[in-house]
Amino acid sequence: MTCNAQAFINISRKRLCKCASYETRMAWEVVISMLKEFDPILAEKCVPECVYRGFCPEFDRCCGYCNTEKYQEHLKVYRSI
Numbered sequence: 001m002t003c004n005a006q007a008f009i010n011i012s013r014k015r016l017c018k019c020a021s022y023e024t025r026m027a028w029e030v031v032i033s034m035l036k037e038f039d040p041i042l043a044e045k046c047v048p049e050c051v052y053r054g055f056c057p058e059f060d061r062c063c064g065y066c067n068t069e070k071y072q073e074h075l076k077v078y079r080s081i
Contacts, residue, residue: 001031005042008035012046018063044081051078 003011014020015028036043048065050056051074056066065071 005039008032008042009045009052013049013052016046016048017050017058018048018065019058019061041081044078047074047078051075 012028012032015024016032018025020028032043032046035046049058050066050071054075056062
């Protein structure tokens with residue numbers, strides 16, 4: 001697989017979202033864990049859309065992750081980087 005840094009971030013926004021299938025999320029998490037070995041800073045920027053934006057843009061089919069304490073912690077870490 002070949003892609004630039006922005007492509008990793010864009011793909012992560014969609015593929016790490018809880019609305020994506022379980023298999024898709026798990027596969028992309030493996031990719032990000034491998035990326036972390038080579039570029040930990042970029043890997044930290046690979047987050048779901050709701051963490052990137054600070055809210056869930058999937059208004060009609062929100063998974064509810066943005067209403068959890070784990071989300072708030074994830075958002076706080078992301079914004080501190």
